[in-house]
Amino acid sequence: MLPDAVMQKAQQEMLDWNGTGMSVMEMSHRGPEYTKIAEKAEADLRELMGISDDYAVLFLQGGASLQFPMIPMNLLRGKKTADYLNTGAWSTKAIAEAKQFCQVNIVTDSTANHFTTIADPEQWSLSNDAAYVHYTPNETIHGLEFADIPDVGDIPLVADLSSTILSRPIDVSKFGMIYAGAQKNIGPAGLCIVIIRKDLLGDVLPGTPTMLNYKTHADNGSMFNTPATYSWYLAGLVFDWLKQQGGLEAMAELNQRKAAKLYAAIDGSDFYSNPVDIRYRSWMNVPFTLADDKLDKQFLQQAAEQNLLTLKGHRDLGGMRASIYNAMPEDGVDALINFMNEFERKNG
Amino acid sequence: MLPDAVMQKAQQEMLDWNGTGMSVMEMSHRGPEYTKIAEKAEADLRELMGISDDYAVLFLQGGASLQFPMIPMNLLRGKKTADYLNTGAWSTKAIAEAKQFCQVNIVTDSTANHFTTIADPEQWSLSNDAAYVHYTPNETIHGLEFADIPDVGDIPLVADLSSTILSRPIDVSKFGMIYAGAQKNIGPAGLCIVIIRKDLLGDVLPGTPTMLNYKTHADNGSMFNTPATYSWYLAGLVFDWLKQQGGLEAMAELNQRKAAKLYAAIDGSDFYSNPVDIRYRSWMNVPFTLADDKLDKQFLQQAAEQNLLTLKGHRDLGGMRASIYNAMPEDGVDALINFMNEFERKNG
Numbered sequence: 298m299l300p301d302a303v304m305q306k307a308q309q310e311m312l313d314w315n316g317t318g319m320s321v322m323e324m325s326h327r328g329p330e331y332t333k334i335a336e337k338a339e340a341d342l343r344e345l346m347g348i349s350d351d352y353a354v355l356f357l358q359g360g361a362s363l364q365f366p367m368i369p370m371n372l373l374r375g376k377k378t379a380d381y382l383n384t385g386a387w388s389t390k391a392i393a394e395a396k397q398f399c400q401v402n403i404v405t406d407s408t409a410n411h412f413t414t415i416a417d418p419e420q421w422s423l424s425n426d427a428a429y430v431h432y433t434p435n436e437t438i439h440g441l442e443f444a445d446i447p448d449v450g451d452i453p454l455v456a457d458l459s460s461t462i463l464s465r466p467i468d469v470s471k472f473g474m475i476y477a478g479a480q481k482n483i484g485p486a487g488l489c490i491v492i493i494r495k496d497l498l499g500d501v502l503p504g505t506p507t508m509l510n511y512k513t514h515a516d517n518g519s520m521f522n523t524p525a526t527y528s529w530y531l532a533g534l535v536f537d538w539l540k541q542q543g544g545l546e547a548m549a550e551l552n553q554r555k556a557a558k559l560y561a562a563i564d565g566s567d568f569y570s571n572p573v574d575i576r577y578r579s580w581m582n583v584p585f586t587l588a589d590d591k592l593d594k595q596f597l598q599q600a601a602e603q604n605l606l607t608l609k610g611h612r613d614l615g616g617m618r619a620s621i622y623n624a625m626p627e628d629g630v631d632a633l634i635n636f637m638n639e640f641e642r643k644n645g
Numbered sequence: 646m647l648p649d650a651v652m653q654k655a656q657q658e659m660l661d662w663n664g665t666g667m668s669v670m671e672m673s674h675r676g677p678e679y680t681k682i683a684e685k686a687e688a689d690l691r692e693l694m695g696i697s698d699d700y701a702v703l704f705l706q707g708g709a710s711l712q713f714p715m716i717p718m719n720l721l722r723g724k725k726t727a728d729y730l731n732t733g734a735w736s737t738k739a740i741a742e743a744k745q746f747c748q749v750n751i752v753t754d755s756t757a758n759h760f761t762t763i764a765d766p767e768q769w770s771l772s773n774d775a776a777y778v779h780y781t782p783n784e785t786i787h788g789l790e791f792a793d794i795p796d797v798g799d800i801p802l803v804a805d806l807s808s809t810i811l812s813r814p815i816d817v818s819k820f821g822m823i824y825a826g827a828q829k830n831i832g833p834a835g836l837c838i839v840i841i842r843k844d845l846l847g848d849v850l851p852g853t854p855t856m857l858n859y860k861t862h863a864d865n866g867s868m869f870n871t872p873a874t875y876s877w878y879l880a881g882l883v884f885d886w887l888k889q890q891g892g893l894e895a896m897a898e899l900n901q902r903k904a905a906k907l908y909a910a911i912d913g914s915d916f917y918s919n920p921v922d923i924r925y926r927s928w929m930n931v932p933f934t935l936a937d938d939k940l941d942k943q944f945l946q947q948a949a950e951q952n953l954l955t956l957k958g959h960r961d962l963g964g965m966r967a968s969i970y971n972a973m974p975e976d977g978v979d980a981l982i983n984f985m986n987e988f989e990r991k992n993g
C-alpha cells in the first residue's frame with residue numbers, strides 16, 4: 298500500500314517530471330535529472346532515520362531474499378560462525394540460506410511456542426566468536442515483534458527491517474546493517490534498501506559475485522548497473538511524504554494508536570482472538586482468528602464488499618491478518634474495527 | 646524510452662486498474678488480479694517471440710549484470726570451461742565475471758579492431774568441452790551487432806539480448822538461454838527477462854545462493870519472492886503494444902528502415918562518420934562522430950533545444966550515439982536526420 302498523496306503525485310508526474318517533458322521511467326540513471334531524484338531520496342532517508350556518515354545507504358534489487366545470502370558472503374569476514382535469532386518465518390528463511398555459507402548458531406528459537414513469544418535475553422545463547430548477530434525485528438506472518446533492540450555487545454547486529462522500517466524512530470547506530478525490502482512499509486516492489494556500516498564493507502567470501510558485494514554498490518552510489526529507477530523515485534516520494542507527516546515520531550504515535558485500537562477490539566471480544574504475548578505484539582501485522590473458523594470465508598467476503606481487502610491470513614497460519622503499515626490511515630483501521638464489531642453482532 | 650501509448654495507459658490505470666479500485670503497485674503479487682497481469686505478460690511474450698514450452702520464461706531482478714555470475718553458476722553443470730565471444734564492453738564485463746567461476750576460452754576478440762568488426766567464424770576458436778557459448782548479439786557502446794546467430798553445434802548458446810530483444814523475430818530454439826535487462830528495448834528498469842531451456846535447469850555450482858538458481862524461479866513462476874511487480878506490468882503493456890503494432894515482423898521492418906536512413910545520412914556526408922564494418926552495424930545503437938570534435942558540445946546543445954536528447958556518446962568512446970530502440974518512432978529518426986543535415990549546413 299502506498300499513501301494516496303504519493304500515488305496521485307506519481308500519476309501527475311508520470312508523463313512529465315518537473316517540466317522536463319520526460320518521464321522518470323525514461324530518464325538515464327546517470328543523467329542530471331535522475332541524479333537529483335536519487336540523491337534527494339537518500340538525503341531524505343538519512344534525515345528521517347538519522348543515519349550518520351559512518352553508514353552507506355544502498356538502493357538495491359532482489360528483495361530481502363537476496364540479502365539472505367549476501368549477509369554471510371559479506372559479513373563473515375574470515376569468521377566461521379554467525380548467530381541467528383529464530384522468531385518466525387522470515388528468520389527461518391534467513392537461517393536456511395546462511396547455513397549454505399557458515400555455521401549458524403541459533404541464539405533463541407520460538408518454534409516450540411508457535412512464534413507467539415520471545416524468550417528473555419537471559420535464556421539466549423550468543424556465541425563468543427560470531428561474525429554477526431541476525432534477527433527479524435518484526436515477523437509478518439505471526440505478528441511477533443521485538444519490543445527493544447537486542448543488546449549483543451560489540452558484535453555487528455543485522456536486522457531485516459522490511460516490515461517495520463520508517464514505522465517509528467530507530468537508533469541506527471546500534472546496528473551493523475539494516476536491510477528492508479521496500480514493498481511493505483516503503484511502497485514499491487523491486488527495491489531493497491541496505492544501510493551498512495562502512496567499516497564492514499569489502500571483505501567478502503571467495504566466489505562472491507561482484508553484484509553481491511556491498512562494496513560494489515557503495516563505491517558506485519548504487520549505480521554500478523542500472524538500478525530500479527522508478528521504484529527508487531517512488532521511495533523518494535514516500536520519504537518526502539513522511540517528512541510532511543512530521544517524520545518518524547509522528548508515524549510512531551499514529552502506528553501505536555492504530556495497533557492499540559485493533560488489539561483492544563480483539564481482546565475486548567470473545568469472538569476474535571490473537572495468540573501473541575502482549576509484550577511482543579506487532580504494530581504492523583495483526584493476525585487474528587474467529588471463534589468459529591467456518592465463518593472465515595463469510596468474514597472475508599463481507600469485508601471485501603466494504604473494500605477491506607487482503608485480510609486473509611497467511612496460508613501457513615490461516616485465519617485473518619490485518620497489515621497496518623505506514624500507508625494505512627487511521628480511518629482504515631477504524632473501518633475495520635467497525636466491520637469486525639458489526640460482523641460479531643450478526644454472527645457472534 | 647517507452648512508447649507514448651504505453652505511458653498514457655499506465656498513467657490512466659495508475660490509481661485504478663481495470664475497475665478494481667487498486668493500483669497495480671498495491672496488489673499482492675499472489676492475488677488473482679496480479680496473477681492475471683503476470684500470466685498475460687508471459688503469454689504475450691511467448692506469442693511474440695514464438696517461445697515453446699521447452700523453455701521457462703522468468704521475470705527476475707538485478708539486471709543483466711546479475712546474470713553474468715548466474716550464467717556460469719547455473720550452466721557449467723560439472724564442466725570447467727565456457728566459451729565467450731568478445732565483441733564489446735558488455736561481453737567484456739560478462740567475461741570478467743565468468744572468470745571468477747570457470748576457465749573462459751575466448752572464441753574471438755574484437756578488442757584489437759576497437760570493436761568495429763567481427764572476425765569470420767572460420768577464424769574462431771571454439772573449444773571442444775565448453776559448457777556453453779556466450780555472446781552479445783548487439784553491443785550498445787560501439788554499435789557492433791551480429792548479422793546472424795552463430796552456429797555452435799550442440800553446445801548451448803547463451804545470448805545477452807538486452808538491447809535487441811523484440812526488435813525483430815529471432816529463432817529462440819537456437820538458444821540454450823536468452824537474457825535481457827528490460828530497460829533498453831522493453832522499457833522499465835529493474836526487470837530482467839530470462840528465457841531458458843528447461844533441461845538446463847537445476848545443476849548449479851556448490852555455494853550458489855537460492856535466489857541465483859534459475860530453477861528456484863522456474864519452479865515458482867518467478868514468484869519465489871516478491872518480483873518487480875510494476876515493471877513486470879509495464880513490460881506486459883509493451884508486449885501488448887507490440888502485438889498491436891503487428892508483432893516482431895512489423896518491428897523488424899520499421900527498425901531496419903530507421904537504421905538504414907540514419908546510416909545513409911551519416912555515410913552520405915563527410916561531416917559525420919561511423920567506423921563500424923557495414924556488415925555488423927547495429928540496428929539499435931548508432932555511434933557517430935563529427936569531423937571536428939570541437940563542435941560536439943554545440944551539437945549536443947542545439948539538439949537538446951529541439952528535444953533530441955541523450956545523444957551524447959558513451960564516455961569510453963566520445964562523440965555521439967543515437968539509440969533507436971523499438972519505442973523510438975520513425976519521425977524521431979527523421980527529426981534527428983533533419984537536425985544533423987541542418988547542423989552540417991551551418992557548420993560544415
